[in-house]
Amino acid sequence: xxxxxxxxxxxxxxxxxxxxxxxxxxxxxxxxxxxxxxxxxxxxxxxxxxxxxxxxxxxxxxxxxxxxxxxxxxxxxxxxxxxxxxxxxxxxxxxxxxxxxxxxxxxxxxxxxxxxxxxxxxxxxxxxxxxxxxxxxxxxxxxxxxxxxxxxxxxxxxxxxxxxxxxxxxxxxxxxxxxxxxxxxxxxxxxxxxxxxxxxxxxxxxxxxxxxxxxxxxxxxxxxxxxxxxxxxxxxxxxxxxxxxxxxxxxxxx
Amino acid sequence: xxxxxxxxxxxxxxxxxxxxxxxxxxxxxxxxxxxxxxxxxxxxxxxxxxxxxxxxxxxxxxxxxxxxxxxxxxxxxxxxxxxxxxxxxxxxxxxxxxxxxxxxxxxxxxxxxxxxxxxxxxxxxxxxxxxxxxxxxxxxxxxxxxxxxxxxxxxxxxxxxxxxxxxxxxxxxxxxxxxxxxxxxxxxxxxxxxxxxxxxxxxxxxxxxxxxxxxxxxxxxxxxxxxxxxxxxxxxxxxx
Numbered sequence: 001x002x003x004x005x006x007x008x009x010x011x012x013x014x015x016x017x018x019x020x021x022x023x024x025x026x027x028x029x030x031x032x033x034x035x036x037x038x039x040x041x042x043x044x045x046x047x048x049x050x051x052x053x054x055x056x057x058x059x060x061x062x063x064x065x066x067x068x069x070x071x072x073x074x075x076x077x078x079x080x081x082x083x084x085x086x087x088x089x090x091x092x093x094x095x096x097x098x099x100x101x102x103x104x105x106x107x108x109x110x111x112x113x114x115x116x117x118x119x120x121x122x123x124x125x126x127x128x129x130x131x132x133x134x135x136x137x138x139x140x141x142x143x144x145x146x147x148x149x150x151x152x153x154x155x156x157x158x159x160x161x162x163x164x165x166x167x168x169x170x171x172x173x174x175x176x177x178x179x180x181x182x183x184x185x186x187x188x189x190x191x192x193x194x195x196x197x198x199x200x201x202x203x204x205x206x207x208x209x210x211x212x213x214x215x216x217x218x219x220x221x222x223x224x225x226x227x228x229x230x231x232x233x234x235x236x237x238x239x240x241x242x243x244x245x246x247x248x249x250x251x252x253x254x
Numbered sequence: 255x256x257x258x259x260x261x262x263x264x265x266x267x268x269x270x271x272x273x274x275x276x277x278x279x280x281x282x283x284x285x286x287x288x289x290x291x292x293x294x295x296x297x298x299x300x301x302x303x304x305x306x307x308x309x310x311x312x313x314x315x316x317x318x319x320x321x322x323x324x325x326x327x328x329x330x331x332x333x334x335x336x337x338x339x340x341x342x343x344x345x346x347x348x349x350x351x352x353x354x355x356x357x358x359x360x361x362x363x364x365x366x367x368x369x370x371x372x373x374x375x376x377x378x379x380x381x382x383x384x385x386x387x388x389x390x391x392x393x394x395x396x397x398x399x400x401x402x403x404x405x406x407x408x409x410x411x412x413x414x415x416x417x418x419x420x421x422x423x424x425x426x427x428x429x430x431x432x433x434x435x436x437x438x439x440x441x442x443x444x445x446x447x448x449x450x451x452x453x454x455x456x457x458x459x460x461x462x463x464x465x466x467x468x469x470x471x472x473x474x475x476x477x478x479x480x481x482x483x484x485x486x487x488x489x490x491x492x493x494x
Binding site: 054055056073074075076085125128129130131132160161162163164165166167168169203204205206242245246247248249250 | 293295308390
């Protein structure tokens with residue numbers, strides 16, 4: 001209690017015995033929990049047209065992270081909203097109850113929703129649908145690390161499938177920092193033990209970044225190295241996304 | 255930014271393109287005029303793609319991206335199938351599968367005057383023409399052709415309406431006649447109205463025929479011309 005003075009010390013400092021060393025995630029031969037090398041991404045799979053009722057949709061599987069995104073609209077904005085010369089983008093990210101190892105924690109993720117909105121709004125040509133709203137609903141079916149980058153990439157593909165005008169497809173990749181090591185596309189165990197993380201969302205064809213998120217302590221050379229890693233991975237990811245989209249187009253317009 | 259040579263535009267015609275693809279470098283073009291249609295934009299000295307689809311070309315110099323989607327973007331002079339959702343004193347509110355509801359003025363009919371205002375119940379299916387489609391405004395419809403005649407426009411009674419993609423509705427309206435309609439027309443008699451907004455209305459003497467025609471059209475979207483003919487033959491063999 002704050003009222004009773006003198007009974008408890010004002011500050012707390014851990015004794016040397018409690019300061020245990022963080023267990024190392026990596027083996028002696030510098031392999032990661034899933035056997036990848038530090039600069040190797042997980043295998044990615046994309047497919048459009050997953051949800052029949054939506055204007056556009058996409059399913060993404062990166063390693064064990066599985067995401068489904070549905071796009072609805074453009075549809076008329078609610079009367080309560082003020083008139084807008086440009087379109088509105090409404091994003092919502094939610095997790096299924098069975099997405100995480102701890103069952104029953106599925107819910108809307110406000111922070112992810114906001115970051116998804118920020119990442120996508122720079123790539124969408126909002127002027128092409130005034131007075132209307134585009135709704136993007138992302139559902140994480142299975143979470144095994146790097147969820148947000150997968151959600152962003154999948155949402156970009158779903159928007160393209162819906163025929164929403166875009167400057168370019170959006171690809172997103174994250175990097176984790178462990179002491180001196182940079183680890184690309186971290187899994188859940190790595191995310192829990194990381195010293196810092198860096199996530200880049202970019203439009204590869206235009207060499208433009210729509211979002212950059214950095215957490216933890218990073219030195220300037222490390223940030224440069226991390227960004228370069230992310231941008232290279234984004235370019236590779238965008239190729240996979242493009243081939244998926246082109247395949248879908250050629251299937252529907254034979 | 256990576257750009258391709260002038261010849262790359264002709265190489266990409268009828269090929270699949272994605273948002274961000276650069277299809278033409280304008281800096282290498284001299285004294286040439288090109289017209290850009292939907293899905294393409296000028297980005298400094300480059301022409302880039304805004305939506306996924308196939309790059310199309312029509313002589314002499316028109317380029318556009320043709321794609322298939324579930325939502326319809328209204329354009330003037332499109333013939334569409336609409337559903338009346340509300341009736342006001344001076345216009346009907348019609349759902350044409352677009353971003354906003356469209357207005358159909360009560361006088362936008364052949365010989366339309368204040369005395370003979372048509373009465374459409376809510377839910378009536380009508381075949382109409384888009385006359386105004388400006389961004390930021392509700393589209394305006396008309397039940398007459400350019401010369402003011404009713405022509406084929408108006409309420410569609412009986413029959414069966416189903417929805418498809420905008421790409422398929424364009425395919426059904428293309429000339430020469432789409433293989434699936436050609437094959438069905440040789441064996442069955444039916445009436446069909448196709449809206450560019452991805453709605454199709456079919457009417458035949460028997461419900462049996464209506465269902466066969468509707469199913470054949472719905473199944474034909476991802477099939478080639480030859481496959482469509484085979485599919486229709488198999489369907490007709492089963493029902494005979």
